Amino acid sequence: MKNTKPKFNQIIDAAVEVIAMNGYHSSQVSKIAKKAGVADGTIYLYFKNKEDILVSLFQEKMGQFIERIEQEIAEKNNAEEKLLELIQLHFRQLGANLPLAIVTQLELRQSNPDLRKKINDVLKRYLTVIDSIIEEGIEEKLFQENLNKKLVRQMIFGTIDETVTNWVMKDHKYSLVGQAEEVHELLVNGISKR
Amino acid sequence: MKNTKPKFNQIIDAAVEVIAMNGYHSSQVSKIAKKAGVADGTIYLYFKNKEDILVSLFQEKMGQFIERIEQEIAEKNNAEEKLLELIQLHFRQLGANLPLAIVTQLELRQSNPDLRKKINDVLKRYLTVIDSIIEEGIEEKLFQENLNKKLVRQMIFGTIDETVTNWVMKDHKYSLVGQAEEVHELLVNGISKR
Amino acid sequence: MKNTKPKFNQIIDAAVEVIAMNGYHSSQVSKIAKKAGVADGTIYLYFKNKEDILVSLFQEKMGQFIERIEQEIAEKNNAEEKLLELIQLHFRQLGANLPLAIVTQLELRQSNPDLRKKINDVLKRYLTVIDSIIEEGIEEKLFQENLNKKLVRQMIFGTIDETVTNWVMKDHKYSLVGQAEEVHELLVNGISKR
Amino acid sequence: MKNTKPKFNQIIDAAVEVIAMNGYHSSQVSKIAKKAGVADGTIYLYFKNKEDILVSLFQEKMGQFIERIEQEIAEKNNAEEKLLELIQLHFRQLGANLPLAIVTQLELRQSNPDLRKKINDVLKRYLTVIDSIIEEGIEEKLFQENLNKKLVRQMIFGTIDETVTNWVMKDHKYSLVGQAEEVHELLVNGISKR
DNA sequence: AATGAATGAGACTTCATTCAT
DNA sequence: GATGAATGAAGTCTCATTCAT
Structure with missing residues (x-):
């Protein structure tokens, strides 16, 4: 194959x-x-053309990336564990492949609107995974029931994405996956004292 | 003047x-x-050259943007209120200026490394504002004391940024500032049920 | 080939x-x-760039030019004959190729310092040929033994060069090579009566 | 004045x-x-325009230059002495004014044909001085009577010019005027042994 | 007479894409 | 299928000159 x-x-x-x-x-x-x-x-x-290389690159690499996340998550028992697993896998896969991380976090964002649109299509599948975790969490009564799901998704993705981008841009000398639990904790419980 | x-x-x-x-x-x-x-x-x-237009653009517009946030925040009484104010002003200012939002969220990210570096220098001032809110919140015992400040900053900025980007890319027909309170609530209390 | x-x-x-x-x-x-x-x-x-066309042009054309002079001179028996041959070949080659003469005598001198430096490197080889004729002439006791070789080279080259430049600029309707013997005679014996 | x-x-x-x-x-x-x-x-x-600055520069500076030569030469008694004086003054004036020498020997030659033509008009007066020395030398029976005057002028001017250019380009650390006598000797008597 | 901000024509070079072999 | 030499459109920046003040 x-x-x-x-x-x-x-x-x-x-x-x-x-x-x-x-x-x-x-x-x-x-x-x-x-x-x-x-x-x-x-x-x-x-x-077809240069842009097609980049789109294919993203489809191919992110496809595998998302596929693996989908598989591993299926084995977890509840939304919280699934969210942690998603974060860990996201960090582990990019943390183990710096060139890919550089390309996805920095370089591909310099592309033109057409390309960015196609990249977003690929990302949708990933965002759908996040959405289903959120919904499951609500059903399981782990997450608040009146959450604005879209906003939650944006918080989860925005936080993960920003964390990886910082790791790539700044030093990428510390362990990215080592931050997964803390990030998870923040997303789940927020920053305030109870 | x-x-x-x-x-x-x-x-x-x-x-x-x-x-x-x-x-x-x-x-x-x-x-x-x-x-x-x-x-x-x-x-x-x-x-000096074309890039200098873009750098100046960012410095000028984001300079005003950040300055206003710094001023308004100073009048708030605690970290939570300050964070809410920051989110509201961020959303209000970009939400009221779609062209500027398009430029900062999408177009300026396609620039070369040199330009990106200079843009990051401008952003640092904004991130510093966020950092000082976090620190104040910890001192005021509103936020948890053992927070990883850098991660928290990344969550706050990543969430805000992703929210604006979604608003710009998708429809920008709903009110951006109308989402400020929900975003604030999510950042402060997380997604889990207590 | x-x-x-x-x-x-x-x-x-x-x-x-x-x-x-x-x-x-x-x-x-x-x-x-x-x-x-x-x-x-x-x-x-x-x-590589526009300047490289001009440098290559000079190297290529003057390279052939000098090579031919080196070859023909080798067959002559003494310094005086060699000097005459050099002048004749110089005049013959440029006199038979007006475009090249225009380029080398006039147009290429308007170039920037970088280009001029590279052109001078090519010229050095030609000046070396003149130097060796002068030295041979001294050894053969045809030329005075206490000549300032550098000045002599400047006189020979300056005279030849000025003669070609005049021919190019003024009319270039008379025969350039036809002046070779007179120029040679002047260089060898000067202008004074014995 | x-x-x-x-x-x-x-x-x-x-x-x-x-x-x-x-x-x-x-x-x-x-x-x-x-x-x-x-x-x-x-x-x-x-x-009138930029070119006019350069033409005027040349007229002004070379005008003074030539005027002085004309004056000093008038006091000499024969063509040989006049030629020596001309060479000495040429070398002395440019040797004492390196910026002017750089401009006349190197920089002004990079100009366009129009400018060069006007510069040549100024030079004509100088060449006329040389011509009259040659003619006087012939009349005085100091120089050979059947000289090709134009060629002689080219040899004299070419040699002087090349000598100054070398001095400017190479080092201009030795005395230019110190070479006047040797140059004069070469022009008058040539390089051959009698 | 003097200023200097504004003009705008003009050219080198890059690089995605093609197509004859 | 594979090649790579050739294409040519397109954009940034400079600088001599002008003219309203």
């Missing part, structure tokens, strides 16, 4: 490396082709 | 409009000049 | 023609590309 | 300094105006 479309994956992996190392604006198609060990023209046999 | 450096502000305001309407990558200097009603070359009497 | 790097030579030849006809300051890259029958961008597959 | 058109001379002197220090291509009108202590627009009250 992995050997299906070997060039396709070769090119996507090259793109991640090149963008992480050089930044989005210095990642010309020719540079990606060189890193992938193919000719410039070959790229266009597998991708 | 407003008549000081009229061209300077003219150009910055034109830049916000042009970028909000056309997107960062379609905002040529000539387009900004035309909207500002000046010649292309005039831009370079007031700005 | 001539078909090696055909585009490279195509572009250099086009550059000579365009510069000779329009002058250095009116010789846009696009004009050179058009004359060479290639797209503007193609220029940059063969040259 | 010196106080006539003080701005005119102020600007010309500023131009020499600015061009000598920054090079021709970095010598914008605004830079010259600043050095001269006048506004940009003021330049255009005294000069």
